[in-house]
Amino acid sequence: MKKFLLLMIALAACAAQAKVDLVTLPVRDRVQLTIYNSADLTLVRENRALTLIEGLNKLQFSWANTLIDPTSLEMRPLENAGDIDILALTYPPRTQNLGLWNIKSGRGGKVPVEIDYLTSGLSWRAFYMGTLTEDEKTMRLEGYVRVSNNSGEDYADAETRLIVGEINLIDQIVMLAQRQYPYDKPVPVSPLVMKGLFMARAAGAGEPEAEMAFDSFGDVAGMAEIKEIAKEGLSEYFLYTIPGTETIPNGWSKRLPSFDTNGIPVLNLYKYEADRYGEGVVRFLSFKNDTEHKLGETPIPGGMLKVFRTSDEAGHLAYEGQSDFKYIPVNEDVELNLGYVGDVVVEPKLMDYKTDRFSFDSHGNIDGWDEISTYKVEVKNTRDLPVKVEITGNTSTPYWDLERKDSVGKYEKVDLDSFKFTLEPEPRSKMEYTYVLTTHYGRRTE
């Protein structure tokens, strides 16, 4: 579909005159895209040079076949702002995708202006590739971003910026872009709505994630120089600025490198928690987004990480698994879930079970007792690398005591109904520990 984003100036000699002859059609001098990933939203800033006459000017802006939110349109003069008054923006009757700015100018000649608006249809996402060393002690982490344009508009030589962050949106931009009338039609206000106007702010402000379907059209590779994305924090968000400009025609995507860090120390962490993961061991790759781990300059946007391992000296790779991870703030611990594994095994066994310490009420009925369970947990590391294993147990009641029968591993209470043992078995080794869990019921809880 061909785009139509036109800007025309009509000069009006007197206020009463409607649209008159179109005088100029200025091109974009500069365009900047700020693309969001938590919502289908892009802020577009365009600079154009208008030729105004002294007096009243009418400026027509049309956006047929694009996904622009017309309620977000704004124009501001970049020079001589005191002389230029933007009186109104009119969406004329019986026309669509067209706005008319009434501008009163105290001077004639060229005036640079900035036009801002929000559009739907551009998107970006982050994805990563991790390559573990053979000993799995360190990892090379490569981050990429992929920018896609399905906005209906070609953006040539656009300064491209990407925003990481969760914004609050009331209306989907794509919905606003497709309205017949920019602000819709008035609807009768019911008394209930009226009440709401004066009560708390509109509820349900939460924004359902609007992931765009990515057009899998080929990436544009082969840049002469690899660009390094500049990153900075703004409010609660992170702004990635891609140096120079990018041309992203409608329907195309572009992959750009975001960072490449080698030698990140990583920990192979294995977890067992029946209530959470079922009867299986889940492998995690653990590190921290800090300077000690050669990271920590910026948060890491959420995305899919595919993890490979160098399997031999010739540099051949083995695929280890993938993890879809969340946004990682600076200095936050990272645990990437790579899925179930069979080479680290945790086997808890109930070795003994008994009930005891019954109490009885005045009718002779049981009103309290203890259950005493003895568990032996065997942890096998069949790998030729040392690993760290966390085994979390959950109790059915907050009334419990745990007695350790040995000092293997580290024990801690997590919360009122869970506890954790942490072990670090050597390569190809087996460890086991035993504990007695006593749970109290009825009067025995008092």
Next chain:
Amino acid sequence: MNKCKWWTIVLLAAAAAQVSEARIKLVALPDRGDTVIRLDNPAATLIEEERILTLQKGVNKVDFAWNGVSLDVDSIRLTVLSHPDQVKLLNVSYPPNEQALVWELASPEALEVKARISYLLNGIDRLITYKAVADKEETQVDLKSHLVLRNFSGEDFTAARVLLNYGEAFEQGIQHEETKQLLFMKKGGVPIEKIWTFDAAELPWDPDKVSGNVGIPVTYKIKNAAESKLGENSLWDGKVRVYQDDGHDGTIFLGEDNTALVPVGEDMEVYVGDSRDIVVTQQKMQEKQINIRRNNNNNIVLYDTDEIITAKIENFKDKPAKLLVVQHIPGQWDMEKCNMEYERKDAGTLEFTVELKPQETKELTMHYHRRNVR
């Protein structure tokens, strides 16, 4: 030219020398005079228009029709402005199957009378939108407000005085199916307060156990008061879009929210977006029944609880933050021990204001008893 929805209110004055000559003799078709569009009530728009009626001596019939225009029939009023003592409105009748009514006016002599017709017109209203551009430090905003006039009433207004509930009336024409956006208010340097809020009743306690990111809602508070360069009038309800100066001669879009009407002295609260750099992990470390009381059958009839809740609050930002932590304890309760000060907002709601330095971690511990639980 598309004329398919092109109607006007037709006002016809018919002078009837005899009562039986109803609605036949058209004497005048007066033009609409001064017109006022009153938009002060968000529930309905009041139109007032003035017309000169040429009355003859005796009983006059004035026919008012509104084909193709939706108005509230019961709201139509006629006020005689000139010669009100002489001209009498005798009755109003509604002809069958017509969008019209007929006023019967009695005049003692032939008169030119100025009259005002008012009615509630559907399909025409106004919206308010706000655009706030925060500075880089997020201490103040440039606040702009636009008035959006929407006319889908079926009626063209070539020139009308538009009245809001405050401010000066202004002259504006608006065609049927036209929308106009006009600058309504512009204030620079309006101070804001930025607040992060963790409400334990609304957010997950352990973000690690949630598949998506858990964000802490971030709110901008703008006081509608003189010290904020506002406070002259209520701020109308509407959509607020918040941008921020990006430090490179541009802006980024921070988020948007709907605001309710903000009376003078009250705060406008704009939920902008979520912070993922402040993380709260809350856990219940203990919940026990104590002080158990039993009936004669030895059944528990009353008890207290002994509960401990901890919340680890981490600020991963390189800036300080003021986090409002909202906790809820139902029923009757006593705080046994708490390591932070709180304000009791109501019987079951506690608010902690936690000042966090950059990269700081704090832990909140509440040890409390719920009393006389049945």
